[in-house]
Amino acid sequence: MDSNKTKQNDDLGTCRVKFSINLETLRPDMKNATGYDSRTKFEKEFDFFVPEIYSYGTFVPQKYGEKLANHAASCIPRLFPSYPVEGTEFQILCYFFIIGFILDDYFLDNTGHGDDEGAKKENYFEMGSNTAMDMKIFKEHPFLVSIGNSMKEIFIILQTVNGNLTLDKLWSGYKLNLLKTMESARWTFRNENLGKLDAFSEDTCRYFRTNATGFTDTMCYIRMLEGIELPQIISGHPVFIRWHDIGENLAGILNNLLGLQKDLLLGEEEAILLYKLRNGTLLSSSFCLREQTIMDKFVLPPGSRHLSVSWTYDFSKIDISPKIPQEVADSLKKLGPTKVTIPYYTPKNMRQMTPSDEIAIPRMRRRFKSFLTQSFGGVVSQAELDKVVEYGVEFTYWYYPTGPIESPQYFAVTKMCGILFILDDLFDVKDSNAEKGKLKGGHASVMRLLLDKWNKSNGDTDGPEISAELEQALKEQPLLACICVALRDTLKSLDRLGGREQARKMYEYYMFRAYFAESLRHSRVYTVNPDAARFFTGEQLAMTAVVTLFAWGDGIRLSERFKMHPxxxxxxxxxxMVGVVQNDLVGLERDLVNGEINHVITQMAAGNTLxxxxxxxxxxxxxxxEEHLVLREEIMAQYKDDEEVVKYLEITDATLYGQLKMMDKCVRNSMMGRLEFVVAEE
Structure with a gap:
């Protein structure tokens, strides 16, 4: 591994990593799969970065390493070079890794023999998951009791370096990672055993295999050693979440690359590179970026039917904003009508306008207008409130298909949507002012103000500290206080109607992650690659938050264990992701008119044709x-008897379909009835 310092960054270096795979020792079937029968060695290399400590650090002397377990002594110095080998931190990390190796060996020794090998492995993973969520199960397994006793001893040593650590904190962090690792390994094993791995995309197989590598376990150890407790304003920020995900992905990719020799020797079918080989990719090409795969046919939920959704763009009839790159606008104006068709499926619940709905909607508009006037009158103009009334009721009607229009939960959901429209419009105004040099703080300042105001209005003293400048700005923004009060009251009304989630969690998901992601629209994080752009747009669109809101309105409660299931x-x-692509495709004309840069426009600006x-x-x-439906089928197979899970999946189906209907019907979007929904014949 050759390394040198970068000029751009003082604390990072670059290196060229070279590795080779010995093909002579492989089984015949693995040799055939690689396509390299005539070669004995396969070599590859890639670039990586080097933290400064590796530029001058040295590894543990062999003599000292012999006093410790071989694996731990070789892993710890390389993974954590900043800890001296004589230190308590090094000792604790060795203990953690030794326990991990013991668990691995226990798994291999107790699940790899006999005709019931598969059942044994399945039971082992289930035991690990159940233990993570219920400490009483420890007592049923003497082996786990000994592991638990070891953890107590490690905890005593941990307290010498982190006096604030409690046993509850130790286990709360550890059990979540254990659940994630065990369930991911169980998913991979079960689908490999059933021969179903290739039914999933490469991204999904990579996701579960990466989860099982233990990266989050390692980060958990570091947080405990260093006493790191990140505030919500950091841990909930989309950039931090994406950064952590990328770190986990890098760990998985390196495990796949540098562990290929082992995977080939053992014939581990879940290895990503072997997945590619099975799908016809040569070994020399399998190191390249992933290829998108088209599935054969949607796996439809019971009672659903295949559906095609079509519409036609006509760019000659819209006024494209000057904010859109000129080359994009010019190329679109040259095009004639362009028809687009996407395949989809019908959900169990679909909204169809009925005579009773036509009577109920005007009544709902009057109630909604009264609420908005009471909450925001004098702060927001009546003309703006009237707009929110008009598209707010339409938005909820098409998007939220399970709630009766005149029900309390329907009204509460409509109020929530209206509040978010007002906040969204506030940000749009601030974006416009920022371009004219009238705004210093932008989205981030507004969100800090909102969080602080929300915390104080709910008696929470643990909110983020804000500067005197922001405190003064709060006094100058009476709309923020109105938003917080209206949100608090609306969420409490939802809670009384049967929702089980805490109002604060819902608020943070909506306001914090979604709007911080929106504040990053013009930053570099959106331009790194298409996956990054889709991630941040997904946070901004907040599709899962919308589903959660609708499920909350219907009184659906999901267990904590299920929500953490990988x-x-x-x-x-x-x-x-489905919501993001639908939003970009169907909303293209809207974004062109409003001057908002979506993925279609970004790719055209990079030189691609429409x-x-x-x-x-x-x-x-x-x-x-297709991936969404295959995962849905997997979840249903495991949780078909859980009524809450079944309802949640059904409302998710309805919401994704409702997004298309809403974008077709709602005034806030531009299609205005131009989408054509064609259901396939039986």
């Missing part, structure tokens, strides 16, 4: 919908 987390990610961009986006949408 399959559900991945399912939620795919829900966001035809090329649409082909890619439609392919992504089809893959994301």
């Amino acid at each position: 399959a559900f987390v991945r399912y939620q990610d795919m829900v966001k 035809e090329q961009v649409l082909e890619r986006e439609i392919r992504l949408h089809e893959q994301d919908v």
Whole structure:
């Protein structure tokens, strides 16, 4: 590994990592899979970065390493070079890793023999997950009791370096990572055993395999050693979340690359590179960026039918904003009508306008207008409130298909949506003023103010500290106080109607993550690569928060264990991605008029034609919908008897479909009835 310092950054260096794979020792079937029968060695290299400590650090002398367990002594100095080998931190990390190695060996020794090998492995993973969520299960397994006793001894030593650490804090962080690791390993093993791995996209297989590598466990150890407790304003920030995800992905990629020799020797089918080999990629090409795969046919939920959604762009009839890159605007104006069709499916719950709805909607508008006037009258103009009344009721009607229009929960959801529209419009005004040099703080300042005001209005003294300048700005922004009070009262009314989530959690998801992501729209994080742009747009769009709000209105409660399950987390990610692509495709004309840069426009600005961009986006949408449905089927297979889970999946189906209907019907969006929904024949 050759390294040198970078000129751009004083604390990072660069290096060229070279590795080789010995093909002579492979089984015949693995040799055939690689396509390199005539070669004995395969070599590859890639660039990476080097923290400063590695530029001058040395590893543990062999003599000292012999006094410790071989694996721990070789892993710890390389993973954590800043801790001296004689220090308490080094000792604690060795203990953690030794326990991990013991658990691995226990797994191999107790699950790898006999005809029931698969059942044993499945039971082992289930035991690990159950233990993570219920400490009483420890007593049922003598082996786990000994592990638990070891953890207590490690905790005593940990307190010497982190006096604020409690046993509850130690286990609360550790058990979540244990659940994530065990369930990810169980998912991978079960689908490998059933021969179903190839039914999933490369991204999903990579997600579960990466979760099982233990990166989050390692970060948990560091937080405990260093006494790190990140404030909500950091841990909930989309940039931090994305940064942490990328770190986990890097760990998984390096594990795949540098562990390929082991994977080939053992024939581990879940390895990402072997996944590519099975799908026809040569070994020499399998190190390249992932390829998008089109699935054969949607796996429809029971009772659903295949659906096609079509519309036609006509850029000659819209006024494209001067904020759109001129080359993009010019190329679009040259095009004639352009038809787009995406495949989809019908959900169980779909909104259809009925005569009773036509009578109820005007009544709902009057109630909604009264609420907005009472909450924001004198602060927001009546003309602006009338706009929110008009599209707020339409938005909820099409987007939230399960709630009866005149029900209390429907009204509460409508109020929540109206408040968020007002906040969104506030940000749009501030963006406009910022361009004229009239705003210093932007979105971040507004969000800090909102968080602080919210904390104080709810008696929470643990909110982020704000500067005197921001405190003064709070006095100059009476609208923020109105928003906080209206949100608090609306969320409390939802809570009384049967929701089980804390109002603060809902608020933070909506206001904190979504609007911080929106504040980053013009920053570099959106331009790193398409995946990064989709992630931040997904946070900004807050599709899963919308689903959660609707589920909350319907009184749906999900268990904490289910919400932490990696399959559900991945399912939620795919829900966001489906929502992002639908928003970009259907909302293209709207964004062109408003001067908002979405992924279609970004790719055209990079030199692609509209035809090329649409082909890619439609392919992504089809893959994301298929992935979403396959994961849905997986979850249903495990939780079909959990009524709350079944309801949540059904309301997610309805919300994604409702997004399309809302964008077609709602005045705030520009399609105005131009979407054509065609259901396939039985």
